[in-house]
Amino acid sequence: MISFRSFSLLILSFAALARAQTSIPAAAAPGDSSAEKILNLDSFVVTAGLDRKTAFELAQGTSILAGDELRRRAAATLGATLAATPGLSGTAFGPSASRPIIRGLGGERVRMLENGVGSLDASNVSPDHNVSVEPLLIERIEVLRGPATLLYGSSAVGGVVNIIDNRIPSAAPNAPFGGLAEFRYESAANERTGVFATGAGSNRFAVQVNGARTTTDDVAIPDYADPEHPSDRGTLPNSARSTSSASLGATAFGAAGTFGAAVSAYDTLYGVPVGEPIAIDLEQRRLDLRGELTRPFAFFKSAKLRVGVADYTHSEVDLDSGDINTTFKNQAYEGRLELIQQESGNLTGTVGYQIARSDFSAVGAEVVTPPSVTQSHALFAVESFKVNPALNFQFGGRYEFQSIRLGEVDEDLPAYPGYAARTGQKNTDHGLSVSAGAVYYPAKDYSLGLSLAYSQRLPAAVELFSNGPHGGTGSYEIGTTGLDHENSLGLDLTLRKRAGFVTGSAGVFVHQIDNFIFEQRDERRYFDDATGDLRNYPVPAGDEYLPVYQFVARDALFYGAEAEVQFHLIDAPGQRLHLSLLGDLVRAEQTTDDQALPRIPPARLGLGLGYEHGRWSLGTEVRHSFKQTRFTPEETETDAYTLVGIHALYRFADRGPGHPGLEVFARGDNLTDADARLATSFLKAIAPLPGRSFTVGARLSF
Structure with a gap:
């Protein structure tokens, strides 16, 4: 149960934001992290689809992480990088695999984008599959909360996370040649990381080369990994990783528009700390194309084309024998055409078309899902109508068609109620999503934003056709072939303030989801490892088995609040002191019987203090996660914990705006060595977060 005290503190934050007096803040100094964070409300949100709309002008909840704040929070995974953002958490399947969760919704319900195109990996299929992106090469992350994300897919009922980097140069360079190099060391995992990004060009052509390399050992933890089996203390077994990524891109700039392309590679080998010596050997090869026509035509003032094509493979390897247990492959592409309308009176907007295809397969000893080809087509529109200077309406719609065609289905699969997959089976479906806001x-x-959205999410292949053991989650997963749409009705209310002694945002939300799909444990049957059969409980003594989980649909309700507020105690040229307060909470339950849903994050509160003076930037933060007392019968309770951190940065010389020259930085995390376990993690009972750690590094811009 969420405590009254934690809820009250969030409401007080909201009230402080509403009562704050208005004044104009001092101009942002180059590289000033606090100023960047304040001005993010005035940053144009590329992901929104509405031409030149800022976060301050959007109806739905939006977060932007960029600049010094992003570089300071960059971690091994995207989930860990965004963990301190209100409303966001991560799957935390060990230190090397963590996908973002938005307001308690994850997996298929959170759309992962790279420069506006799907990540085209397998991170949505299982929590032990990492997102194929290098956080240290990201320039900007945009998070749109709630289901009003009509440009990118009906599945995004939780929201969209758009990872923006410069693999395809977006603008002509200011100098013929430039770039950066960074080296960092982190103590908890003995992490060694090197990053470089270089670009060259002229006002007609630009080239960009990026790369990163990271190697770690097993991660240090405060105490026992699994208190019930105290054999490993101080270190999380099988948690090391090695990651390499590189990209080469180029863009041509012309009078009528631009066209660019990039090729990229991402390779990682990381341990999966499930108690068995299993590692994931992952690689992705990707081609991205981006074109923009800036010369007006017909009813449109510009057009944007985005295409991504990827070949993704990962193998689950037995580290003792070197054998490959299972190999997953995903050959996928996604393309989207956006047409930005010319202004017609007070009406502006974007219409477009999206196509996507995924050829997914798994071969080996643990095949959870039969091979399938998923293809979708969609038409969408988002519009904005300015009623008067004080009121703006935003609305849109999306129609999506999806087909799933199965490959060969094993005829010897165990029979199970609700499962009826067969070789060559084709499942077709369509969905309609609409939104309106002000x-x-x-x-x-x-600004006060109100958003109401109705969306239909079409079931994914894994939810319909799974039937097999899944080592990553330690379960036998079974789909339900006849699952219907998820129907979501969401309401968001967000208050923002962008200048004065107090700045920030606070919001509340409620989402009613009919036919909410999740995995529910079968209390009657288990999977017998020795025979490959499904049997009725009890399990004979000494037998090895897996619990059975089936994808089922129940009506569910999600509601909560989130806030991030900054108090600017000192705001003078060359000197700033600001106090940050953040918090979030989400409650999720089945509406028929008020039963809890699995892996829902508890309430959190955070407090931060940042100080900038001259070339110095210093700060500290405290984040408290409350005890999660609402959980499903098969889950373990997670205790409250508090994480304390500090950070410092010094710039030796400036080379002008946006080019800070040489800077050195240091950071301390979990300084009290707290035993922190995330309620959202499948591995919360055996894999805590890293213990006390220190990071030092240097970054050179040239």
Whole structure:
């Protein structure tokens, strides 16, 4: 149960934001992390689809992580990088695999994008599959909360995370040649990382080369990994990783528009700390194309084309024998055409078309899902109508068609109620999503956003056709072939303030989801490892078995609140002191019987203090996660914990705006060596977060 005290603190934050007096902040200094964070409300949100709309002007909840704040929070995984953002958590399947969760919704319900195109990996299929992206090469992350994300897919009922980098140069360079190099060391995992990014070109052509390499040992933890089996203390077994990534891109700039392309490679080998010596050997090869026509035509002032093509493979390897247990492959592409309308009176907007295809297969000893080809087509539109200077309406719709065709289905699969997959079976479906919202400006530098969205999420192949053992989750997973749409009705209310002594945002939300699909444990049957059969409980003594989980649909309700507020105690040229307060909470339950849903994050509160003076930047933060007392019968309870961190940065010389020259940085995390276990993790009972750690590094811009 969420405590009244934690809820009250969030409401007080909201009230402080609403009561704050308005004034104009000092201009942002180059590289000033606090100023960057304040001005993020005035940053254009590429992911929104509405031409030149800022976070301050959007109806739905939006977060932007960029600049010094992003570089400071960059971690091994995207989930860990975004962990301190209100409303976001991660799957935390060990230190090397963590996918973002938005307001308690993850997996298929959170759309992962790279420069506006799907990540085209297998991270949505299982929590032990990492997102194929290098956080240290990211320039900007945009998070759109809630289901009003009509440009990118009906599956995004939780929201969208768009990872933006410069693999395809987006603008002509300011100098003929430039770049950066970074080296860092982290103590908990003995992590050694090197990063480089270089670019060259002219006002007509630009080339960009990026790369990164990371190697770690097993991660240090505060105490026992599994207190019930105290054999490993101080180190999380099988948690080391080695990762390499590289990209080469180029863009041509012309009078009528631009066209660019990039090829990239991502390779990683990381241990999966499930108690067995299993590692994932993952690689992705990817081609991205981006074109933009800036010359007006017909009813449109510009057009944007985005295409991504990827060949993804990962093998689950037995480290003792070197044998490959299972190999997953995903050959996929996604393309989207956006047409930005010319202004017609007070109406602006974007219409478009999206196509996507995924050829997914798994071969080996643990085949959870039969091979399948998923293809989708969609038409979408998002519009904005300015009623008057104080009121703006935003609305849109998306129609999506999806087909799933199965490959060969093993005829010897165990029979199970609700499962009826067969070789060559084709499943076709369609869904409609609509949204409407309003942004009201009650006073200077204030905005109030209200968003109402109805969306239909089409079931994924893994939810319909799974039937097999899954080592990553330690279970036998079974789909339900006849699952219907998920129907989501969501309401979001967000208040923002962008200038003055207090800045930030706070919001509340409620989502009713009919036919919410999740895995529920079968209390009657188990999977017998020795015979490959499904049997009725009890399990004979000494037998090895897996619990059975089936994808089922139940009506569910999600509701909660989130806030991030900054108090600017000192705001003078060359000197800033700001206090940050953040918090979030989400409650999720089945509406028929008020039963908890699995792996829902508990309430959190955070407090931070940042100080900048001259070339110095210093800060500390405390984040408290409350005890999660609502969980399903098969889950373990997670205790409350508090994480304390510090950070410092010094710039030796400036080379002008955006080019800080040489800087050195240091960071300390979990300084109290707290035993922290995430309620959202499948491995919470055996894999805590890293213990006390220190990071030092240097970054050179040239």
